[in-house]
Amino acid sequence: MKNVFVRIGLVVVATAVCTWIIPGVDDAIESVFQILVLIAST
Amino acid sequence: MVILKRIGVIGLWLLLIFSTAVVTAAFKQRFEDGPNRVFSGGPLVTGELYRGAEPDWGFVNEVPTLELQLLNPAQSRRIWVASVQGKMYVWSGYMNSFVGQLWKSWPAQAELDDRVVVRIDGIRYERRLVRIKTGPVLDELMAVVSQKYPSRASGADVESGNVWVFEVAPRATADSAVGDQA
Numbered sequence: 001m002k003n004v005f006v007r008i009g010l011v012v013v014a015t016a017v018c019t020w021i022i023p024g025v026d027d028a029i030e031s032v033f034q035i036l037v038l039i040a041s042t
Numbered sequence: 043m044v045i046l047k048r049i050g051v052i053g054l055w056l057l058l059i060f061s062t063a064v065v066t067a068a069f070k071q072r073f074e075d076g077p078n079r080v081f082s083g084g085p086l087v088t089g090e091l092y093r094g095a096e097p098d099w100g101f102v103n104e105v106p107t108l109e110l111q112l113l114n115p116a117q118s119r120r121i122w123v124a125s126v127q128g129k130m131y132v133w134s135g136y137m138n139s140f141v142g143q144l145w146k147s148w149p150a151q152a153e154l155d156d157r158v159v160v161r162i163d164g165i166r167y168e169r170r171l172v173r174i175k176t177g178p179v180l181d182e183l184m185a186v187v188s189q190k191y192p193s194r195a196s197g198a199d200v201e202s203g204n205v206w207v208f209e210v211a212p213r214a215t216a217d218s219a220v221g222d223q224a
Contacts, residue, residue: 011055012062019066026067027078033064034080 076109076161077120083109085116086159089166096212099130103190108132108162112148114155119148122193123162123210124186130160130210131183132171135195138204149173149206160210171208176201183207 019025068081077083086109102108102125110132111118121132134149136142152158156170174180180197187193199205 008058011058015059015062016066019063020070025063026070029060029063029067030071030078030080032060033067037080 072117076111077118079120083118086111086118086161086166089161089164092165092167098128099125099210100128101125102130102162103186105162108160110148111159111161112151112155113157113159115151117148118159118161122187122191124183124190126179126183126186131174131207132210133187133195133200133205133207135193135199135205137206138202149208152208157213158210167210168213169210170213172211174200174207174209175203180207 019029071078071081071083074083075085075087102123105123107120108123109118110121121134123130123132125131134142134146137146137149152171153173156172158169158171160167160169180200184193184196184200187195195205200207
């Protein structure tokens with residue numbers, strides 16, 4: 001069980017760092033999020 | 043059964059990754075000069091600060107959105123805008139719904155501190171928000187809104203409190219707010 005939490009933590013940190021550092025990733029994520037919000041609101 | 047379980051686990055991992063990326067992107071935007079499309083941004087820093095006479099705001103009906111920043115808290119968002127009789131208006135819908143009350147925090151914040159900065163086509167204007175609850179201008183405004191955007195809001199929606207409308211009005215002491223942004 002502890003191993004699972006470590007894996008989750010690693011994935012969260014790696015995802016956050018990649019989103020923050022790699023140019024354009026945050027913009028792409030926002031685009032997907034915007035589409036999901038539009039679909040949910042219609 | 044094993045395959046379904048594996049698909050479920052993969053789905054949860056993907057959901058975790060996407061959720062983390064969304065939260066990170068939204069948080070990162072708070073440090074940027076203005077909002078992006080959906081996520082709120084930081085203070086509006088760049089752009090010439092307009093200091094002339096109050097313009098005829100009719101031109102904003104040709105502008106898709108504007109960037110609106112409150113001074114307290116110093117966060118900005120991209121919102122719809124319309125003009126009637128030369129005045130500029132912004133609004134927020136879904137205010138009577140649970141989701142709207144969670145999602146739309148800026149209207150209540152604007153009632154506490156009405157000072158704002160709006161940026162249109164790269165020019166910043168120091169203004170204040172004056173809430174409009176009733177009046178004949180609402181029906182005219184909502185007609186303009188319906189023509190410009192896919193919105194079906196009416197003056198009755200404003201009077202019921204489901205849509206909060208603000209006039210973007212001149213600030214009496216506009217100069218004093220410049221230092222507050224820093």
